Amino acid sequence: MSTKTDDRTAAGATPEQLGIGMRFSVHPHTDAFVEVIGGALADAAAAGRTEGLVLDTDEVSTYVGARTEPAEQRLVDYLTAVVAAAHRRSGGGHVVAHVLFSRGCPGEVACDLAVTGLPRPAPVQVEPTGIRAAAQWSLYPLLDGGTDAGDHMAHIEAAIRAATARGTASSPAHYATRLTGDVADVLATAVDAWAQVGAVVPHVVSHLTVSVGSPTAAGA
Amino acid sequence: MSTKTDDRTAAGATPEQLGIGMRFSVHPHTDAFVEVIGGALADAAAAGRTEGLVLDTDEVSTYVGARTEPAEQRLVDYLTAVVAAAHRRSGGGHVVAHVLFSRGCPGEVACDLAVTGLPRPAPVQVEPTGIRAAAQWSLYPLLDGGTDAGDHMAHIEAAIRAATARGTASSPAHYATRLTGDVADVLATAVDAWAQVGAVVPHVVSHLTVSVGSPTAAGA
Numbered sequence: 001m002s003t004k005t006d007d008r009t010a011a012g013a014t015p016e017q018l019g020i021g022m023r024f025s026v027h028p029h030t031d032a033f034v035e036v037i038g039g040a041l042a043d044a045a046a047a048g049r050t051e052g053l054v055l056d057t058d059e060v061s062t063y064v065g066a067r068t069e070p071a072e073q074r075l076v077d078y079l080t081a082v083v084a085a086a087h088r089r090s091g092g093g094h095v096v097a098h099v100l101f102s103r104g105c106p107g108e109v110a111c112d113l114a115v116t117g118l119p120r121p122a123p124v125q126v127e128p129t130g131i132r133a134a135a136q137w138s139l140y141p142l143l144d145g146g147t148d149a150g151d152h153m154a155h156i157e158a159a160i161r162a163a164t165a166r167g168t169a170s171s172p173a174h175y176a177t178r179l180t181g182d183v184a185d186v187l188a189t190a191v192d193a194w195a196q197v198g199a200v201v202p203h204v205v206s207h208l209t210v211s212v213g214s215p216t217a218a219g220a
Numbered sequence: 221m222s223t224k225t226d227d228r229t230a231a232g233a234t235p236e237q238l239g240i241g242m243r244f245s246v247h248p249h250t251d252a253f254v255e256v257i258g259g260a261l262a263d264a265a266a267a268g269r270t271e272g273l274v275l276d277t278d279e280v281s282t283y284v285g286a287r288t289e290p291a292e293q294r295l296v297d298y299l300t301a302v303v304a305a306a307h308r309r310s311g312g313g314h315v316v317a318h319v320l321f322s323r324g325c326p327g328e329v330a331c332d333l334a335v336t337g338l339p340r341p342a343p344v345q346v347e348p349t350g351i352r353a354a355a356q357w358s359l360y361p362l363l364d365g366g367t368d369a370g371d372h373m374a375h376i377e378a379a380i381r382a383a384t385a386r387g388t389a390s391s392p393a394h395y396a397t398r399l400t401g402d403v404a405d406v407l408a409t410a411v412d413a414w415a416q417v418g419a420v421v422p423h424v425v426s427h428l429t430v431s432v433g434s435p436t437a438a439g440a
Contacts, residue, residue, distance in 0.1 A: 061356055142363075142372045143364060209318055216278075
């Protein structure tokens, strides 16, 4: 048991109880993809970025569960380290990462969440990487009918306004919002929006496809 | 205006009015990724798979909007053709596709959907490719509080039961369900589930990460 007295502890739910975590996959577009992926995961671990996290890799992706606070900060630090290392290890080549952030549904199939108070974490702080990214971002507040949590689109529109004010949301697209900027700032935008909606809606998921080193970007 | 008398036309909304479509990206893990992606998109177009669809590619992904019926069939046929062609063009190598299916929110930011009746399309029929895929699948019924559309998890659990009965859903994982089988059957599972929930909930999104030719699978 923690003896901290921050907002989240006061709310009575640990990151594990809330099921705060992500699944991600990283795709180096190179013949050496096995070495690049393995090397990037090892680099992030060697840099201490797996502290407070539980990892489980399968054929499609890697599950990362946050076990201790600050949960969102640990997730974004780890993910930023893996993407930056994969980019570096592929010689600045084209790497795409796909990420699913989830909170509020800790089980594998059903959500057995007795919410006693939702945390309101502080925004994350991530050191810039110097690597430019373009991303496609979507946010899903998973409401139930018959609750008083409002209109799902209102939460999404508020998150897009916050990302626009921050300077990472550049333009809307069908089904997603385009984010551009340093990879650290792009990832932080998605993590902060997901955590903020999670202060109001228990079950919130966000998906992000992040591209670095794209020849399309270089040619544009 | 269409003069067809099928269920969807009777419901009064075209695929375009409902915003039925997808965004996808395809990731060949090879130095020749530019040629493989370009060639796969060209192959699918040459095979007539873009009929009834509107395509728009940007730096991160390709938007595909269905304009004519059968909307879901057109989407799954095109996607299956692209993934199979990318796998073939990379010499049977490792290719991952990420797909976002969406319906019920035709605008770029807001949902201006006046629902007069939701379509209940027939299940899609896709020719097997002979290519084995493993996927990570998630389904998001985007309800609003105060409606009578029920519990979002009940819709998800029903979809997982249907996929299990079909034989593609093999095991649950945190935040996603694992699907395995012929790539055509894996894609059809996700498309059918998304369309079925769409008969009850207007705004439904599904994400799918599909992996073929993975060395992890070969080693397992």
